[in-house]
Structures are given as structure tokens and as C-alpha cells.
Amino acid sequence: MPTTPPPLGLMLDVDGPIASPETRTIAIPEITADLVSLAAAGIPIAFITGRSEHFITNEVVAPLVAGGLPKGVRMFGVCEKGAVWFTIDDQGRGDVSVDTTVGLPAPVVAALKELVERDFSDAMFFDETKLAMVSVEQRTDVASAFYAQRQSEFEAAAFEVMAERGVGVRHGERESADSTGAVPFRIDTTIISTDIESVRLDKNHAAERALNFFAESGPLPRVWRSVGDSRGDYLMADHLHEAGFDAAHVDVRPSDGVLERPYPIIEIDDVIHDEAGARFLAYWVDKLGIR
Known part of the structure; x- marks a missing residue:
């Protein structure tokens, strides 16, 4: 178990910033590589999605494992906006829990x-x-x-x-x-x-579930970034901000309307969806010096 807080934590929507809305897969290889690099560096990463466990297992977890996801990572999946959750490690998806x-x-x-x-x-x-x-x-x-x-x-x-x-x-x-x-x-x-x-399901509740999981495996980072392509994805950063963390939200589809929030909203230049997600991840891999 780590004894010092990592410099960053990530909460990532999947459709849009990670998986292409057109192919419904991780279509940009650098996304997989950078997620593996960040996880290997001890960055807690939660996939907060409305997608099913089956989709995340096959379209996200399997590529990460094939890409060399190491032992001891702090990675978690929360699907169906908080109704389904599981751990992720070098062996793949852990046991699935469901709120019936x-x-x-x-x-x-x-x-x-x-x-x-x-x-x-x-x-x-x-x-x-x-x-x-x-x-x-x-x-x-x-x-x-x-x-x-x-x-x-x-x-x-x-x-x-x-x-x-x-x-x-x-x-x-x-x-x-x-x-x-x-x-x-x-x-x-x-x-x-x-x-x-x-109505009890939403990204803020899913974010809370992910934070509780990460708190069991070591100290939490002060800095968190959430990434998403819909207005409901802001709820991840809402929860992080309300919990007292240094939070900011990356909106990879700001044309839908950027919401006013008491924390920073980040837009990625002139690209959207997974291109913006790839650029965001690459920024942090470079910033942390782990490429």
C-alpha cells in the first residue's frame, strides 16, 4: 500500500473521451498506452460510465491488460452510473457487485x-x-x-x-x-x-463509490480531474469539489454548452471526444515525466 499521496487522480467517462462514439472501441492506441503508464505510476483511475460491465471488460479492460497493465494498480470500474462496480488489475476485471x-x-x-x-x-x-x-x-x-x-x-x-x-x-x-x-x-x-x-443513479454517486474504494488502498491525491462528454459528467467533479479536493472537469464536447461551476472547466483546443481524451492523457503523462 502506498504511503504518500499520488499527484493526480482520474475519473473518466468512457463513451466519448476514451472510446470512440462511432466505433464504440478505443480507436486511438495512445489512449491505452497512456492509461497503462499512468496506472503504473500509481495514479488512481476510475472509469465512471453508464456502460455495462460486459462492455467495459471487453472494450476497456482487455486492451489495458493486453497493453501491459502491471500488478498493484489502483483502478476501478463503476458501471451503469453506480449500480455495478468491480476492481481492475493485471489479471483483468475482478468480481462484479450489483445494487439490486x-x-x-x-x-x-x-x-x-x-x-x-x-x-x-x-x-x-x-x-x-x-x-x-x-x-x-x-x-x-x-x-x-x-x-x-x-x-x-x-x-x-x-x-x-x-x-x-x-x-x-x-x-x-x-x-x-x-x-x-x-x-x-x-x-x-x-x-x-x-x-x-x-433516479438514485448518477455520476456523483458513482464518483463517491470510487473514492471510497481508493481510500481503502492508500492515501488519496489532492488533485483530481474528471473527463466526460455530457452535462451529466460534471457530477463527477461536483462530488470531488464538494468533498474538498482540488477538482477540475475536462469537457470533451463543449459545444453542448459549458456549465458554470465553482471549479475550473477545461476544454482541449480544437478537438473533441476521444481525440481530446487522448490529448488530455498525453499532457499528464508528459507533465508527470512517465513517458
Whole structure:
């Protein structure tokens, strides 16, 4: 166990800053190499994502292990915005933990899957790998403009499916409470997917889970950087700042609108998504002298 705090900690969204939104893989090899270098230098790295354990294991962890991830790294995965979590080391993914209290009722999951396969399979597919939330994702052979139109139609239909079954749900300004008056679920839109999830799940809760894990394995760094491509990703830095750390957030898709925050917001020149993520990681590898 380390006795002195490392100079940096990282909390990284995956889709966008690490994995290409187009290929859904780590398409820039330097990202893998620099993550391995940073982890080898003792930097705590958490992947904070809405993605499933299956996706992170295959598209992130496997390349890191193949790239030479050493023993003793401080690396952690928090998937489905806090519902699923596991350790990561030189052998790959550790045991998976799941918060079973935040899942949708099984009959509603089945109805949403049927809705996708019956009416919307021309633009999207149902993610079978999720363990707590429901996610529907853009097909890679479908144009983004067409998907966006169908996504809007799907989300309206999904809202009706849930409301008709008495499940409390919120989507934008629309809200339908359950029989107790509660609204425990929301429909959340991203550029390549729709997540239907518990309102108890979000990136700030996932960040808290990651910090608690890292605190068990040694002293925590004072300086933390979170990286993401959506407005919800700011919640990682929100939690870090509120917990008293020197936090800043790297927005790799600022065209969606940079939020006002009491900590620095970093933009990466004229590049976005994984190109910006690659440049950010390279900056810290050079700054720390570990290339």
C-alpha cells in the first residue's frame, strides 16, 4: 500500500473521451498506452460510465491488460452510473457487485425490449448486457440524424409503456407518478443511446463509490480531474469539489454548452471526444515525466 499521496487522480467517462462514439472501441492506441503508464505510476483511475460491465471488460479492460497493465494498480470500474462496480488489475476485471435495489421491474424490462424489437429495430438495439438499468443504443450502421428522430419517438413510446404499467417515470418535462406518488425512474438521452434508470443513479454517486474504494488502498491525491462528454459528467467533479479536493472537469464536447461551476472547466483546443481524451492523457503523462 502506498504511503504518500499520488499527484493526480482520474475519473473518466468512457463513451466519448476514451472510446470512440462511432466505433464504440478505443480507436486511438495512445489512449491505452497512456492509461497503462499512468496506472503504473500509481495514479488512481476510475472509469465512471453508464456502460455495462460486459462492455467495459471487453472494450476497456482487455486492451489495458493486453497493453501491459502491471500488478498493484489502483483502478476501478463503476458501471451503469453506480449500480455495478468491480476492481481492475493485471489479471483483468475482478468480481462484479450489483445494487439490486435500483432495477426496473422484470415485466417492464420485457415490455421495453419488445417495444424496441417490434417498432424501433431499424435504428437501435436493446442492450442485453445491462444488469440494473435499461439501455437502447444506436445501431452503428444507421446515420445519426435518422437515429435522433427515431430515438425521440422511442422515448415517447417508452414513457407510455412505463406509465401504463404504473411505474413512476420522468422524461424531460413530462412526469407520471406511481400509485404512491413517487417517480423513481427517469428516461435519460445521450448522443448514441437512451438509458432508463433509477433516479438514485448518477455520476456523483458513482464518483463517491470510487473514492471510497481508493481510500481503502492508500492515501488519496489532492488533485483530481474528471473527463466526460455530457452535462451529466460534471457530477463527477461536483462530488470531488464538494468533498474538498482540488477538482477540475475536462469537457470533451463543449459545444453542448459549458456549465458554470465553482471549479475550473477545461476544454482541449480544437478537438473533441476521444481525440481530446487522448490529448488530455498525453499532457499528464508528459507533465508527470512517465513517458
